[in-house]
Amino acid sequence: MTNDQPQQFWQGVEQFNAGEFYACHDTLEALWMEATEPEKTFYQGILQIAVALYHLGNSNWRGAAILLGEGSNRLRRYPSVYGGIDVDELLEHSAALLKTLQHTEPEKLATMKLGDEPAFPLPKIVQGSED
Numbered sequence: 001m002t003n004d005q006p007q008q009f010w011q012g013v014e015q016f017n018a019g020e021f022y023a024c025h026d027t028l029e030a031l032w033m034e035a036t037e038p039e040k041t042f043y044q045g046i047l048q049i050a051v052a053l054y055h056l057g058n059s060n061w062r063g064a065a066i067l068l069g070e071g072s073n074r075l076r077r078y079p080s081v082y083g084g085i086d087v088d089e090l091l092e093h094s095a096a097l098l099k100t101l102q103h104t105e106p107e108k109l110a111t112m113k114l115g116d117e118p119a120f121p122l123p124k125i126v127q128g129s130e131d
Contacts, residue, residue, distance in 0.1 A: 086128030
């Protein structure tokens with residue numbers, strides 16, 4: 001697969017990286033609903049990570065953890081670089097955030113702010129080159 005993704009996909013990536021997770025969800029959901037495999041599951045994985053980050057911003061720690069896990073599990077079946085995206089990097093950063101959520105007391109999570117370093121280094125979607 002080359003990075004022949006539709007413009008709507010790249011719009012969703014920009015929204016994700018700008019922290020506009022709800023808008024990213026809307027953008028990618030429209031693509032996901034029309035897609036066929038293997039793109040359908042790829043879009044769904046990214047979409048679920050975006051929704052997890054949206055939940056995180058609303059202090060819904062449990063929802064964030066569940067969707068980080070589900071989205072990551074969907075993306076694990078793809079190669080290191082797929083659709084122009086560095087899947088391994090997104091998975092690595094999502095796993096680090098999930099570990100933070102799972103190993104931090106809920107009372108302490110409530111005092112942390114989204115995006116604070118090093119408490120919540122948010123995943124970004126980066127382009128990867130396919131060789």
